[in-house]
Amino acid sequence: AFILHYTFTLLHYYTFIFISGFIRAQVPPPVTPISTGRVVTSNGLSVHRLSYEGQVIVVSWANYGRRDKTTCSHGRPVSQLQNVHCTWSGSMNYVTTRCNGTNMCEINTNMVCTCDPSVCTYLDITFTCVPAIHSVTCQESQANLQCGEGQVIVVSWVNYGRRDNTTCSHGRPVSQIQNVHCSSPSSAEYNNCTVGASNTVFGDPCGGTYKYLEVVYDCQDPE
Numbered sequence: 001a002f003i004l005h006y007t008f009t010l011l012h013y014y015t016f017i018f019i020s021g022f023i024r025a026q027v028p029p030p031v032t033p034i035s036t037g038r039v040v041t042s043n044g045l046s047v048h049r050l051s052y053e054g055q056v057i058v059v060s061w062a063n064y065g066r067r068d069k070t071t072c073s074h075g076r077p078v079s080q081l082q083n084v085h086c087t088w089s090g091s092m093n094y095v096t097t098r099c100n101g102t103n104m105c106e107i108n109t110n111m112v113c114t115c116d117p118s119v120c121t122y123l124d125i126t127f128t129c130v131p132a133i134h135s136v137t138c139q140e141s142q143a144n145l146q147c148g149e150g151q152v153i154v155v156s157w158v159n160y161g162r163r164d165n166t167t168c169s170h171g172r173p174v175s176q177i178q179n180v181h182c183s184s185p186s187s188a189e190y191n192n193c194t195v196g197a198s199n200t201v202f203g204d205p206c207g208g209t210y211k212y213l214e215v216v217y218d219c220q221d222p223e
Helices: 091-099
Strands: 002-009 015-019 022-026 034-042 047-051 056-066 104-108 122-130 133-138 142-144 152-162 194-196 212-220
Touching: 056 091, 056 152, 091 104, 091 122, 122 152, 133 142
Parallel strands: none
Antiparallel strands: 002 034, 015 022, 015 152, 034 122, 047 104, 056 122, 133 212, 142 194, 152 212
């Protein structure tokens, strides 16, 4: 079974406003409340699906393992609930690669490594749903983020790399689109209105792979 708990929160980001061809730092406006969710899925269920039409998913935390003795404990022997320090270090990368920036993703818990076969494990995900625009820019092109006059750009998630073998794949050799676990840890440092999707800007997280820049953002009215 899974536990689905929704709360509401306010997210604050550094925002930028485009005026007369220049980028000017702007105090973040109050962001419209967006849903924040937590999903816990027992490893007895093979697939968990997140789906939110008209919004995009931004995962803030994920863990596959066990951190307490009560979650997903029904019907389990005590011996399977004792190890509360069970964590798979690849949990966050596994979930964010599949879910961030999309409005639907499926996580196959049978594909996730478990830290101890004798422990009843579960997948614990904390995420937010953002009413946002998902921009994709192929490598060596310019990402132009645009909002209406008088609005500011609020960036919620950025990645430079490759997460599938179909995006920005036209005319590319197979060898350049096979690595689908490629991301740049420095991506989130860039919030400008116009950003070059290049190794010069973000570094090269995976040599030999043709990459693309993904940006999830929303247009807000300044206060």
